[in-house]
Amino acid sequence: MNLRHLLVAFSVVWLAGCATSPSNSVDGPLKPITQARPLSSHVTSLESNNDLWERIRKGFAIPDLQHELVDVQEQWYGSRPDYIDRMTTRSSKYLYHIVEELEQRNMPTELALLPYIESAFNPQAVSSAKAAGMWQFMPATGSYFELTQNAFRDDRRDVLASTKAALDYLEKLHRMFGDWHLALAAYNWGEGSVGRAIKRNERQSMGTSYTDLTMPNETRNYVPKLQAVKNIIANPEKFKIELPNIENHPYFQAVEIKRDVDVELVARLADVRLDDFKALNPSFHRPTIFAAGVTQILLPWDNAKVFQRNLAAYHDGQYASWTVWIAPSTMTVANAAQRVGMSEADLRSVNRIPPRMMIKAGSALMVPRTSQHQSDVATHIADNGKLALAPEITEVTRRTPVKVRKGDTMAKVASRNGVSAANLARWNDMSISSKLRAGQSLDIYKTVRVSAAGASAKKATPTKKVRTAGTQKAAPAKVTQKSKGGTPTKKKR
CATH class of the missing domain: 1.10.530.10 (Lysozyme)
Known part of the structure; x- marks a missing residue:
């Protein structure tokens, strides 16, 4: 008799003993079964909830x-x-x-x-x-x-x-x-x-x-x-509202990146529309993602593996078209563009620099990669890079009318306003010895340094003709500094 037959025979004998001798396993009369207490009140639903x-x-x-x-x-x-x-x-x-x-x-x-x-x-x-x-x-x-x-x-x-x-x-x-x-x-x-x-x-x-x-x-x-x-x-x-169906399932998953990579390349390798990628990764507002600052991106659930597979097989060129250049000093956008080999319009566009602004020293600017700059952006730049701007400064000649006081001469008015008597006489088409009367208005012109925003205001005002050295020359019109209004605050948090 083999082992399987022995086990079957033993089981039959044991079960028969249990069936004929219940009193052997219990002392005294049978007691009612008490209700068991569940270990947890949570009951798992037999139906999967996909809503x-x-x-x-x-x-x-x-x-x-x-x-x-x-x-x-x-x-x-x-x-x-x-x-x-x-x-x-x-x-x-x-x-x-x-x-x-x-x-x-x-x-x-x-x-x-x-x-x-x-x-x-x-x-x-x-x-x-x-x-x-x-x-x-x-x-x-x-x-x-x-x-x-x-x-x-x-x-x-x-x-x-x-x-x-x-x-x-x-x-x-x-x-x-x-x-x-x-x-x-x-x-x-x-x-x-x-x-x-x-x-x-x-x-x-x-x-x-x-x-x-x-x-x-x-x-x-x-x-x-x-x-x-x-x-x-x-x-x-x-x-009477119909809600769109939203499955009880992750829409996206995070995918690790280890190299600087262009946003457009990621979308292409993942086989997703660029707008769909940006909807899941809205924090990126430049054309290249720097891996030192961002270790992962989000992709639709079904496209994550597509991206990983295509990235592993990608050998068609560089991953990132852009790097970062740190401005060594405060300069105009045109000067910066010349230094990095870009047009001023392109440098403004990719870095979102508004008109009439200068780039401050230490600013981090996106510029095209070159053969001399192929390495990925460093962590301290990817995490802390700032673009600091300042209004362009220009020299503007500003006209200011002044009133003649009783007993004033051309020399006294000029001295009081920090200009020469000769210039004061010339600006007002008069001679130095001309007699002045109380209450008379004289024009004084001074060169001041103003921001480009303030200087632009003069363009809308007609110029005034004054005589200079026997010729007719257009004198700059009065420039008023544009007041700086406050922004209404919507939230205080």
Whole structure:
């Protein structure tokens, strides 16, 4: 008898013994079975949920705001289905990642809808107050959360970096105020402003909830807007809105890069449209990505392997067409262009230098690679390169009328205004010995150094003819310095 037969025979004998002798295994009478307690209350669904919207709805955790302003915002959004469709379609590239990050932090998934309010999910959005990206970070706040802003990239627009910074900030604000409505108000208005508004109400024995505080209209409507969008996402049928299908699956994945590489080459090797690549990598605002500053790029899920395969097989030339040149001194754009072998127009275009501006010493400029500059850009330049500009300075002759005082002579007026009597007489078509009367107006011309912006104002003013050395010469007209107006601030965070 082989081993298998022995095992079968043993099993039969053992089972027979168990069936005929139950009393041998239990002492005393049988007892009822007690109910078992599960180790976890979580039950895994047998059905796979492929709808990201449903996943978002299940994570709603911020108390609903009941306020008439919510009704107003619902009507506004509900009456614009095309706008909702554009926003939600645009968001399909980013929502899965944001929801993943929120769930890992155990944060309410309503916060994934916040970019609808901030930027309509446009990572290239820039406010009048210079807040940028889909989370709308101001420059100072972005720097506080370590979002790099330099000549080559702006991480306030970066999908991964800005999302992390925004959630870090929202967590910080929630810990500070203990209330999501107040945290959201602080995200829009600034934590200091909300804190002062709370203290002001406390001193007056008034409530300190979101609806109790006195705040700017933008902030007062901020949470109602989010609540309105939340209500539409929760029940689109009620508002006759059709949401686009967004799969509960990553839209993109990160791919490592080890060499400086042109943006257009990446898009070509990944087989994606250039606009689609820029939508996932909106922080890059120059034609070349510097690997020393950015170690990874984002590509659509199905194109990531295509890019890696094509990159490994790419041997058709250099990866990057551009490098960085550091200006050794302050100079004009024309001078810099001559030094690096570019046309002034091309240098301005690739580096986005506006007219009538000079390049300051130490500025980092994108220039074409040459045989002498083939190495990749160094880390300290890729991370810290700045483009510093200053208005061009030019000499302008400015006319200033002065009044003659009682007892004045040509020499006294000239001395008082720091010019020669001969020039004063010549400018006014008079002689040095001419008699002057009180209240008479004389013109004085002085050469001053002004910025190009100020000098440009003179072009619109007719020139005045004055006599010089027996000839007629056009004297420059009066130039007024353009006042520097302040930019209205939209956000204080």
